[in-house]
Amino acid sequence: MNPIDPALIKQIVEEICKRLEACNDDIPVGVSNRHIHISREDLDILYGPGYALTKLNDLKQPGQYSAKETVKIIGPKGEFDKVRILGPVRNETQLELALTDGFKLGINLEIRESGKLQGTAGIIIEGPKGSVKKGYGAIAALRHIHMPPEFAQRQGIKDKDFVDVVCEGIRKTIFSNVLVRVSDQFVLEMHVDTDEANASGLKNGDTVKIIKNRE
């Protein structure tokens, strides 16, 4: 009997691992602390004309990063001193808070998809060079999954579907109405806010599974 070529064994193992990985439906979780996306116009006022954000850390979604810069957020009943700006600048300023934060500030947050800001709560933002009073733009983000097309196809899911997601543990929870956004610009990741993470015991890097698709 001829001995098996070790290089061939390695090749087989790697191919099997690749296939297993392709079938793996674990979805990593990213817990969003309160943060703000800022418009060019507002950044000019808060940090001075033409100010460029300084990258602190890359986020998991390509091109997105946390900036060294923070702002102060002021509500009728409370404030937060150092709310992190996420870059790059966007078309509209959008403040993402947990409902817990909203109660502390004294504002009534709606659960909204990113970018759907009409009729949302207003807020005062203070930077080192100036302050802005926004008539709207503060939301509690609708929980959602960033999903690459290959994963969506394997799961039979399409962009803007809603799915149910289960996380195990002592605070085992099934989250319904989880929005799926599919794009080849996305890395697989479910975003929840700190309330949702704490209610279910989820931490950054934990994984969840989709248990059912809804149209």
Added chain:
Amino acid sequence: MNPIDPALIKQIVEEICKRLEACNDDIPVGVSNRHIHISREDLDILYGPGYALTKLNDLKQPGQYSAKETVKIIGPKGEFDKVRILGPVRNETQLELALTDGFKLGINLEIRESGKLQGTAGIIIEGPKGSVKKGYGAIAALRHIHMPPEFAQRQGIKDKDFVDVVCEGIRKTIFSNVLVRVSDQFVLEMHVDTDEANASGLKNGDTVKIIKNRE
């Protein structure tokens, strides 16, 4: 044809309403803000020997009340100024916080059933007359339902069972591992903390339903 006696109609309507009520499986929700149950010994130190708590409001569970008195809670990274004492005094001091609160204080909270305090996080408590450094006693409460025996019997549930509970809405959530405590001293009520309430959009007085029993 004889006219029907209005008193009889009223009696029939009342009987039907009673039966419908008996079949109603909606469970009212009580959202627990951070609070503290205090021992006689600790109250003596914090508010002075023999101090009697002053009732502010009756809670829904018979005999339980919120007191006018509050304490300051101090952790390694933060503090809360006015944490409400719930009366009457208990055998052991027990501080109930949301995990969000724990992060602010800088303490690592375990999810625990009320009274199961061994090995839990310590905390410093300050009152107007003195302060206490507890080696343990701070928990995130395991979500649970206070249930009278008639309701439990109708649902086929017994004391210390765990059930799954669904709450509807834009943040529709199924909470698993919900502990049931059955006693004729209890009024039907599910207790969740502020993280759980905010993650699912629940407010005081909202209702949830049991969807499955587990042994």
